[in-house]
Structure formats: structure tokens, C-alpha cells
Amino acid sequence: MELQVTDVAFGGKGVARTNGKAAFVPYVIDGETVSASITREHKKFLEAELESIVTASPHRVEPRCPYFGRCGGCVYQHIDYEHQLALKWRQVKETLRRIGGLKEPPMRPLIPSPIEYEYRNRITVHVRDGVVGFFRRESNKLLDIERCPIALNEVNAQLAELREGRPRDGHYTLRAGVGSRVFTQANDAVAAAMLDLVDRLLGPATGTLIDTYCGAGFFSKRLRGRFGKVIGIDWDQHAIAVAREDANENEVYVAADVEAELGPRLRSIGPPSDEGNRAVIVDPPATGLNKTIVETLMEHQPTQLIYVSCNPATLARDLAVLKKSFGIDSITPLDMFPQTAEIECVAHLK
Numbered sequence: 001m002e003l004q005v006t007d008v009a010f011g012g013k014g015v016a017r018t019n020g021k022a023a024f025v026p027y028v029i030d031g032e033t034v035s036a037s038i039t040r041e042h043k044k045f046l047e048a049e050l051e052s053i054v055t056a057s058p059h060r061v062e063p064r065c066p067y068f069g070r071c072g073g074c075v076y077q078h079i080d081y082e083h084q085l086a087l088k089w090r091q092v093k094e095t096l097r098r099i100g101g102l103k104e105p106p107m108r109p110l111i112p113s114p115i116e117y118e119y120r121n122r123i124t125v126h127v128r129d130g131v132v133g134f135f136r137r138e139s140n141k142l143l144d145i146e147r148c149p150i151a152l153n154e155v156n157a158q159l160a161e162l163r164e165g166r167p168r169d170g171h172y173t174l175r176a177g178v179g180s181r182v183f184t185q186a187n188d189a190v191a192a193a194m195l196d197l198v199d200r201l202l203g204p205a206t207g208t209l210i211d212t213y214c215g216a217g218f219f220s221k222r223l224r225g226r227f228g229k230v231i232g233i234d235w236d237q238h239a240i241a242v243a244r245e246d247a248n249e250n251e252v253y254v255a256a257d258v259e260a261e262l263g264p265r266l267r268s269i270g271p272p273s274d275e276g277n278r279a280v281i282v283d284p285p286a287t288g289l290n291k292t293i294v295e296t297l298m299e300h301q302p303t304q305l306i307y308v309s310c311n312p313a314t315l316a317r318d319l320a321v322l323k324k325s326f327g328i329d330s331i332t333p334l335d336m337f338p339q340t341a342e343i344e345c346v347a348h349l350k
């Protein structure tokens, strides 16, 4: 059937309406008319696959990767970069409205990636029965990958080397630069922009900073110079060991579950005082914050809260609760992962 695509939803699928139901079609662009076939019918929506483009969007471009459409990684290579950014910004806003109940989310302009391809400083590939690659789209089968155009050349050189060595079944994380087993941000230029942003948002804060889900201290290391004390919490012992290696006297790194550690730490530093305010950074995995952590933050009310999120849906869910105790000052999306559906956000609460 012919469908008019009106939007592209978070996750990358185009949205159209037919027979009173929403239909979701991958690899299309808002404004396009496409011919698609329905592949699954659910109670409230339909899933469809693109057959052909009837009227193309002016934003349509040629994907650069031969695996695009089959690989589970990228979903936007057929859309020019400017429009990818516009879509992601809108997706964040809509998610905050729909799930977060924020009527007018205080959105700031999206921070783009200066590099649209060849930006990833690490990839994880899987090996099974001689196939070395990524998972296929919506499948647990592997697609053999010789080169990933969103990864840095150095990472692709490692992939070539791995392939030549006929590796055993398993997962392999390939990284540019010195190898490390701990979490690191995947796009160096956007990671640097994110640090600048968080630094700017915190303004002249001076008291105690609690950096939760701190990893190897990505945020703490940048901010330690202007806080009297910095406490980093992460349950990854290796990351905490790396963070401790070059710690100054005012930095403490604790290997613990944030859920157990945050309350006691906030309690021990007491209420905001003349010596300065209290800032908390949370940078949780895609699942967001659990109820206990949200409650702890609401009970202890740090002066400033920076919520770094890699999932707008869980960010919106958590802000729906946090907004009862905090003012939401700004939300800034960042494009850490061009060509993919992923969106990073930094929310600033006071």
C-alpha cells in the first residue's frame, strides 16, 4: 500500500497512518510517499517494510555503507546529517512531552558531531562459527562485517587484524589508542563538547560534587579543580582503580552500587552551606535511574543535578518524578552517534 510518512519516531522508524492505525516503516523520511507492505499487524499499530519510494524527500542521500539496511547498527545513513539532527531534537522533545509530561521542555539546541562518519573510537564485534561482525537488524544472527564506516580507521585496522587471526567465538571490543577495559565515551569530539557543556552548566559551583556512575572519572577529572571535594561512585572495580591512579587529595572514588552509596554520602556531607553548594552528576546506563535513587535525590535535594542520559525514554520517565522536587533548567541533546538512532542528553536540574 501507499503510505504518507509524517514523522520519524525515536528508534528510527517512519510513522504513517492507515485505516486508523499507525504504521511503522524503517528507512523512510518524513514528507515521503512510499510503497510498503505490511509485515505484522498488532492491535494498535502495524509494522511495514519499504518496497519503493514514490516521492523522495529532499533530505534523502546515498548511504555510505554496503551493509546499511541489513546491519543492526545504523538507521539514518539515507538521511542528510542536518535532517538527522532536526529529527533527533524533535524526538527528544516529543518523548519528554509524552512520557515526561513536560508541556514545554526547556530544550537547548542539539550539539552535533563535527564528524559524521569515522568517529567511533571503539566497536564491539561478535564472532560465531567463523562469522565476524554485528547483529543483523532485529535478529540475533550475525552479519559478516569487513569494515565499519562509522568507526575510526585505526579501529577498522584492528578489525582486519582480528579477522585474519580467525578468532574464537565470543565478543571483542576493538579500541583506538591504548586498550582499556573500562567504559569510555565513544565519540571523542562530542565527549569533549559534553564536558564543556556540563562545566558551563554547573557555573561557579564550588562545594562537593558527587559523580555517580563515574566510570574512570570522566566528569570528575575535568571538574575536580573547582570543587572542594569530589566523590566518584561506580561498581566497576577496574574503572575505580583507573580513577584512583591520578586522583588528587580532594578526590575519593568508591567501588559500590550507587543505590546503596548515594544516600549515605549525601547525608554525610549535610545540607548546602556557606562553604558551597552540592552538585550531583548521574550518568546511568540506558535503563535510567531506579526508584530508590530518584527518591534519594528528592529527599536530599542537591543544589544542582546533572542527568546525563543515553536514553530519552528513561530520562523522560525519571524527569516526570524528579520535576516534583527540582526545576528543570535545560535539556541539551548531543549527537554522540551520527547515523544511528542513539541520542545522548544532558539535563540540568536545580
Ligand SMILES: C[S@@+](CC[C@H](N)C(=O)[O-])C[C@H]1O[C@@H](n2cnc3c(N)ncnc32)[C@H](O)[C@@H]1O
Pocket (backbone or CB within 6 Å): 183, 184, 185, 212, 213, 214, 215, 216, 217, 218, 219, 233, 234, 235, 236, 239, 256, 257, 258, 259, 283, 284, 285
Ligand atoms: C554510561 S557509563 C558512564 C561512565 C562515566 N560517567 C563516563 O562518562 O565515562 C555507566 C557506568 O555506570 C556503572 N554502573 C551501572 N550501574 C551501576 C550501579 N547500580 N552502581 C554503580 N555503578 C553502576 C557502570 O559500571 C558504568 O561505568
